[in-house]
Amino acid sequence: PSILFFLLIFLLNNCVFLQTLVFYFPPFLGALADPITQQANFPSALAPGTDSTITFPEEHEDPRVSTATGGLWGFIKGVAENPMVKSVLDKTKHSVETMITTLDPGMVPYIKTGGELDIVVTSNKEVKVAAIRDAFQEVFGMAVVxxxxxxxxxxxxxxxxxAGLKGAQERIDSLRRAGVIHEKQPAVSAExxxxxxxxxxxxxxxxxxxxxxxxxxxxxxFTxxxxxxxxxxxxxxxxxxEDYSLRWSGLLVTVGEVLEKSIQNVNRTxxxxxxxxxxxxxxxxxxxKALAGMYKQQLPPRTV
Known part of the structure; x- marks a missing residue:
């Protein structure tokens, strides 16, 4: 099913691209051929028996077409960089992604995974990883979490x-000490x-x-x-x-464990x-999401 979704994206994007060329950029299509000079001989009405050569004026290149790169590739590149084309393709991409994620919400992490931001969450529990992934992808557009x-x-x-702050920090420190993540790796921890x-x-x-x-x-x-x-x-x-060795930081039994045993149909997590x-x-x-927003504000501006 995933392959079919991506194939659908490809086909729709190409259809919109071709339609844009035909309906919005007809001058480009006519400019693919090289300008030509035509000559034709017609009998002269003023001097019978003599030929008059009529030379058609040379066609000038459309100034809207860039000649920096020749051939079909240069033409396509020029059109693709046009703001109107970019806008159409971006809207199409957004519409297709919306359709896919509506039909299959599970595709959201795959579509938005990527980009320059790489975050490691100090947990393999889906309740934490998925929530943090959704938040950072919402703020940054795309992110690998x-x-x-x-x-x-x-x-x-x-x-x-x-104790909560110390626990969250120690999770990051333990991954760095064990070499699971690089010492410079951005990490998010929850406790x-x-x-x-x-x-x-x-x-x-x-x-x-x-x-x-x-x-x-x-x-x-904080939540x-x-x-x-x-x-x-x-x-x-x-x-x-009372003699619990970690009593200074908290309790041996979690509140979730107590609730799970005390209330029916309650999950400890x-x-x-x-x-x-x-x-x-x-x-x-x-x-x-609030954390991602603050983080984005403190990151240095991107240089293009």
Whole structure:
């Protein structure tokens, strides 16, 4: 099916290109032949028996046609660089992509994967990778976004902003130390944590950071805060031994694990939708889009 989609793009683009030549650029088609000088002999009405040579004026080249590059290739190149042709082809490409992604939404990552931006996400979980990929491709148009599994040396359930930031940063550092990614590779990392923002009112928050050593960029963004009922936080605390070695950074049992055991049909990795109606992927996407927007603003302007 993918081959058929790309074949459809090729055929439609070529059809529009040919139609543009015929309807918008007829002078170009007539300019392909070399100018000629024609001569014809007609009997003279003034002097019978003598011939008069009539020479037709030489046809001048159309000034709209560039002669820098000869032949058919030069003609096609000149037409393709015309702003009107580019506009028609861009609109056609956008229309075809819209049709394809409407019929098969799964084609979106393939169409928008590419370009100069290459980002590695410090996770191989689709909920994180897909959300961050969609966000960066939305902001930059095209981007290569892949995921690599990474570990952090903090508790499974981080508690507090500092623990969340540390966990996200350690995931990037661990991939660099292991040589999985280059030391200059731009990377995005996400880490969820809980925080008591109000007395006895706990919230789950996601921390996202991007690190680009080449341009010296380091940015943070946070997802919206999702309320977590107090009893589930207390259960997670009770299941964490006091002498737990990573107690300084959080809890041994995650809130998601407690919710999965306590509430029917709740998944430990995406329980947010039960309490807010918004999935974790949507929350990560929103924060990642803001992160991508800030990152784009801080990148140096491209030189053509």
């Amino acid at each position: 892949t995921g690599e599994a990474a570990q952090s040396n903090i508790a499974p359930q981080p508690v507090g902003y500092a 969820s944590f809980i925080e008591e923002l109000l007395p006895d009112k706990w919230f789950d928050i996601g921390c996202l950071i991007i690190e680009d050593p080449i341009h010296g960029i380091h940015l943070e963004a 919206q805060a999702t309320p977590v009922p107090l009893q589930y936080v207390q259960q997670a605390k009770s299941l964490t031994p 995406d329980w947010h939708v039960v309490f807010t109606g918004m999935s974790r992927r949507q929350m990560i996407y929103s924060a990642a």
